[in-house]
Amino acid sequence: MAKIARMYHERGMRQAEIAAELHVSQPRVSRLLKRAGEVGIVRTTVSLPSGVHTDLEDALEARFGLTEAVVVDAGGADDDVTPALGAAAAVYLETTLTGGDTVGISSWSATLLAAVESMRPSRTPVVTTVVQVVGGVGDPRVQMQATRLIGMFAENTGAAPVFMPAPGMLGTVSARDSLVADPTVQAVMDVWSKLTMVLVGIGSLEPSPLLRASGNALADADLAVLRDAGAVGDICLRFFDGAGEPVKSAVDDRVIGITADQLHQVQRRVAVAGGANKHSAIRAVLAGGWITVLITDVDEARRLLAD
Template sequence: MNANRAVRQPGLDELRLLAKVARMYHEKGIRQPQIAAELNLSQARVSRMLKQAVDVGIVHTVVTMPSGVHSDLEDELQGRYGLRDAVVVDTLGVGDDVLPALGSGAAAYLDMTLTGGHVVGISSWSETLISAVDRMPRKSVPVVDKVVQIVGGLGDAAVQMQATRLTARFAELTGGMPVYLPAPGLVGTPAVRRAMMNDVSVRDVLGTWGQLTDALVGIGSLEPSPLLQRSGNAVAEADQDELRRLGAVGDVCFRFFDEEGRLVRSTFDQRVIGVTAKELLAVPRRIGVAGGERKYSAIRAAMLGGWVNILITDLAMAHRLLEQ
């Protein structure tokens, strides 16, 4: 209906017929062809009358949110932060450990939105992503072409198994071919990084980053997670001090940013073997899965800087992000 055009008010007899048609359709569940036959009307006229019943206020549409569904908050997050999509996971009653709920929410979202032909980049160091992949159902047909590691994974042997398993398991569940990055996530000097980036096996992986349709990433705070600490790739205290002085509040794939989401240029950034900021920001769907109180500044900055354009987070975090 054109908002600038006044709705013609029908007479009483016409209103009675509109109300009758509306009740038959909405209350009694009678289909339009049957209504048309019973009232000796054309089906096209019945369709027009149902629309008119809405226009004149006989029928009001009310959407009632099921328990645990927060579409209103998701819409607000999209509008406030310019997101492509948002998923708010109900975490009422789960306490401080929101990771299992976030994993389930991310698994369900990926199951619904991976529909075929995707090239997915996946960050190695995220307990939330591990939780999500552990909960994903296996697809009956392939929906992903490649699953590409976008941050180096070599570190402590036990945790390296987790990084490899994350990429391999995601590929197995979605029917994609796994592509591993045979390099550490962090090296000692920029010169070592340059040498490793020129290795033929690493260059082959780098060539796939420009093909990514999706990036599945965690959002880190400045203090490393327990998984990252165990990995041998944790940010050293001296590096944390430098990043803190430069205003860093969080990272995606070891690329640290300030509270407005701007890349923090540091010596640390020159030692990372992984997707660059420019490459990541060029990926059409950048799916960030993160929650928990300590991640607030990092999550907010990641959205402001466009590091993620799809956010999967918990209910308390969604409220807090919208309060500011």
């Protein structure tokens, strides 16, 4: 066994060559090589290159029941992990979108915008339709970011874009109900039941600069109500508490966006989020089973596993 193992692993000889030189059958060479591994003559070690964190990814998947975790090194920039997360998300999308998907994307996410900006255009269509899953109309100076997010994703994947012609947050329930009754808005919402994948960011209770500038952020009074109810973050303006349970409030009735129940019914739910300021929200999302795939930074991965 030792002789055959050295010939195969150290000298790089093929099994047929070993069999000929030692005057034994090739099946016997194969059996002895397998046995050499079983008894410890041959041991396999995997040396991870710098910047690869498959050990953390495996641990996150096992701990939180994720289908997949992607962990990226942000170079110690815990205050701004957006560029690194965007690059990692772009690679994930390029390698896992293979055709036929109907993808939903949340509108007001700088991280998702960084992802689509980093994507390389596919030579053939890999997505059928991409649709907004939360209202994208807002301040004209900022709205172009939401439009650009969907447009660039469609251009990179060959998808047909479906835009939501409404804001994400309305001032009253009656205003929201009036817009939802519009056939154009209803046609977009009908696509949500056909989603095979959704791509979202994870928001902390305080709105991101992009969301605040869009005019779709909650008023301070609404945030106070949610905070008192235990909310720690949101996905698509659907808020949840520290255990990942949806926080029911009057705010829900003023949102034009995919509901928590609709989101959970999508087979592949991908979130791109990281940084210390998002830790409580990311941990809650994992606890509540909101997502199946997490793309995050190495420091946040370690924080999650340390809890």
